[in-house]
Amino acid sequence: MTEHGEYMLETRNLSKEFRGFLAVDDVNLQVRKGEIHALIGPNGAGKTTVFNLLTKFHMPSRGQILFKGRDITRAKPSDIARQGIVRSFQISAVFPHLTVLENVVVPLQRKAGLTTQFWRSGKALEALHGQARELLDWVGLADMADTVTVELPYGSKRALEIVTTLALDPELLLLDEPTQGMGHEDVDKVVELIHRVAADRTVLMVEHNLSVVSRLSNRITVLQRGSVLAEGDYDTVSNNPEVKAAYIGGQHAESA
Amino acid sequence: MNRTTILYAVLLALALVAPFGVYPVFLMKVLCFAIFACAFNLLLGFTGLLSFGHASFFGVAGYVTGNMLRDYGWPVEFAILAGVAAAAILGTVFGWLAIRRTGIYFAMVTLALAQMVYFVCVQAEWFTGGENGLQGVPRGALLGVIDLNNDLSLYYFILAVFIAAFWFIHRTVTSPFGQVLKAVRENEPRAISLGYNVDRYKLMSFVLSATVAGLGGALKCIVFQLTSLTDVHWYTSGEVVLMTLLGGMGTILGPVVGAGTIVTLQNYLASGAFASSVPIVLGFIFVVCVMAFRRGIVGEIHAFVKRSF
Ligand SMILES: Nc1ncnc2c1ncn2[C@@H]1O[C@H](COP(=O)(O)OP(=O)(O)OP(=O)(O)O)[C@@H](O)[C@H]1O
Ligand SMILES: [Mg+2]
Numbered sequence: 001m002t003e004h005g006e007y008m009l010e011t012r013n014l015s016k017e018f019r020g021f022l023a024v025d026d027v028n029l030q031v032r033k034g035e036i037h038a039l040i041g042p043n044g045a046g047k048t049t050v051f052n053l054l055t056k057f058h059m060p061s062r063g064q065i066l067f068k069g070r071d072i073t074r075a076k077p078s079d080i081a082r083q084g085i086v087r088s089f090q091i092s093a094v095f096p097h098l099t100v101l102e103n104v105v106v107p108l109q110r111k112a113g114l115t116t117q118f119w120r121s122g123k124a125l126e127a128l129h130g131q132a133r134e135l136l137d138w139v140g141l142a143d144m145a146d147t148v149t150v151e152l153p154y155g156s157k158r159a160l161e162i163v164t165t166l167a168l169d170p171e172l173l174l175l176d177e178p179t180q181g182m183g184h185e186d187v188d189k190v191v192e193l194i195h196r197v198a199a200d201r202t203v204l205m206v207e208h209n210l211s212v213v214s215r216l217s218n219r220i221t222v223l224q225r226g227s228v229l230a231e232g233d234y235d236t237v238s239n240n241p242e243v244k245a246a247y248i249g250g251q252h253a254e255s256a
Numbered sequence: 257m258n259r260t261t262i263l264y265a266v267l268l269a270l271a272l273v274a275p276f277g278v279y280p281v282f283l284m285k286v287l288c289f290a291i292f293a294c295a296f297n298l299l300l301g302f303t304g305l306l307s308f309g310h311a312s313f314f315g316v317a318g319y320v321t322g323n324m325l326r327d328y329g330w331p332v333e334f335a336i337l338a339g340v341a342a343a344a345i346l347g348t349v350f351g352w353l354a355i356r357r358t359g360i361y362f363a364m365v366t367l368a369l370a371q372m373v374y375f376v377c378v379q380a381e382w383f384t385g386g387e388n389g390l391q392g393v394p395r396g397a398l399l400g401v402i403d404l405n406n407d408l409s410l411y412y413f414i415l416a417v418f419i420a421a422f423w424f425i426h427r428t429v430t431s432p433f434g435q436v437l438k439a440v441r442e443n444e445p446r447a448i449s450l451g452y453n454v455d456r457y458k459l460m461s462f463v464l465s466a467t468v469a470g471l472g473g474a475l476k477c478i479v480f481q482l483t484s485l486t487d488v489h490w491y492t493s494g495e496v497v498l499m500t501l502l503g504g505m506g507t508i509l510g511p512v513v514g515a516g517t518i519v520t521l522q523n524y525l526a527s528g529a530f531a532s533s534v535p536i537v538l539g540f541i542f543v544v545c546v547m548a549f550r551r552g553i554v555g556e557i558h559a560f561v562k563r564s565f
Contacts, residue, residue: 055449057445077448078448078453078454080449081449081450086451089446093443093449095438095442095443096442097442098442102435107450107451109432109436110436110452114432115452116432116436116460117431118428118434119427119431122431122434125432168450
């Protein structure tokens with residue numbers, strides 16, 4: 001099976017049924033190493049559900065998930081991160097009442113094995129502050145290190161979320177609508193950030209903003225009502241008549 | 257010296273002189289329940305889990321300690337350790353069975369398990385003395401030397417253990433482990449996606465909480481030389497919820513203040529003509545607490561100080 005070498009992630013006949021409703025229907029995804037792969041499709045197409053399946057927040061009803069050729073279909077959600085897949089969430093996922101610095105320390109302390117020591121002083125975590133600040137610096141949040149995260153502007157929260165994810169140095173990053181609800185400037189910042197992140201990683205992202213998709217992704221999979229409608233690079237997909245129809249039918253022509 | 261240090265210094269000084277002005281047994285009761293409530297707060301306030309079965313740990317530890325002292329003649333230190341160990345084991349069993357559930361289901365599982373423990377205690381008269389309770393427990397002597405039948409000696413011993421337990425909870429909450437608990441409470445899916453097996457940390461917190469709750473129960477048995485069915489009854493599980501909420505859950509001093517307030521009220525009411533109205537008054541406080549000041553006494557003071565300075 002030589003072709004396994006080039007895929008970071010592969011799904012085979014991945015399906016999910018919610019009480020009789022097929023949210024994901026026979027999806028075969030192939031995400032190549034080092035690429036930015038976009039998963040697009042109208043609201044309710046099943047994109048987030050695919051992410052939930054990949055990260056085991058939901059158990060697939062059928063099908064298989066392979067990560068670097070290894071079957072991870074039965075892995076526990078917390079093991080997924082340990083294997084090298086880390087996700088972000090559609091609704092911004094930070095720890096709101098921790099400081100910005102503490103947000104980044106959380107993944108670092110897990111990697112450092114500083115998680116069960118209830119008898120040690122919290123000062124033990126200070127050993128990780130340098131690394132955390134470096135990461136924050138990388139996204140321009142170093143000045144905000146001691147701010148309580150709720151007080152951060154929305155765009156910065158998203159940047160913090162991405163950099164928290166990077167603290168684990170994942171091989172595969174799953175981003176669920178990283179630019180959702182952002183103004184132009186913030187979108188540009190996040191696009192630039194994803195671009196830098198993807199330099200030495202594989203990224204699978206769900207994105208509604210088609211200009212972002214066209215700027216970033218090497219490959220696009222279009223999902224509709226749970227199944228794959230089209231696949232290919234931006235030109236192939238955007239000229240596909242079925243995709244056009246689906247997007248005119250939906251309300252996502254806005255940024256095409 | 258910052259404000260917190262000064263506050264603790266003053267409180268310590270007060271605790272040291274208190275038995276010269278106030279009945280020591282009353283103070284010891286407050287301290288035992290304060291340990292219980294601090295332990296409970298680790299779970300409710302800092303882990304976000306509402307257990308409705310904590311009386312099991314409190315009561316069973318009391319029974320074990322009492323039996324060891326009375327029927328097996330163990331030294332008091334070891335009897336306490338035995339009680340605490342029993343609570344830890346029981347806590348592991350409860351936690352293991354309940355931790356996968358969330359919210360109200362978690363509370364229900366702990367309640368159901370605690371009811372089972374209660375009925376076992378009712379039946380196992382050889383161990384618990386049944387309706388009469390486990391009576392006539394000797395207090396023993398600390399290190400074989402300091403006679404704990406002296407209320408004052410016992411008070412200082414219990415104060416020392418209380419301080420250790422309080423420090424332990426504080427340490428746990430501010431430790432790397434405490435930081436993980438905070439992250440899990442703030443955003444559980446995010447913690448999972450960062451590779452945390454959250455059930456494991458919740459279980460650890462549950463066991464730690466049960467263990468320290470057991471310490472409170474073991475000490476209470478020594479103070480009153482008695483452990484009774486009330487100590488394993490759901491009423492006691494409810495009481496510790498109330499103490500924690502009233503004092504301020506998720507604050508470090510809240511449970512101590514809550515325990516002090518409730519025990520004082522109980523003693524005050526029980527001695528007057530209103531003895532039978534204790535549950536009604538407590539119920540009333542509970543309602544007011546939940547509806548009007550959710551942060552609890554210490555939480556409200558914190559908020560007030562923050563606003564004003
Ligand atoms: N836990 C669940 N239980 C039942 N149905 C669900 C569940 N999660 C998702 N669904 C359904 O599955 C379908 C796909 O939802 P999903 O969130 O994956 O869509 P999406 O492509 O991410 O949409 P959006 O663009 O709005 O984020 C929807 O019809 C949704 O109602
Ligand atoms: Mg979605």
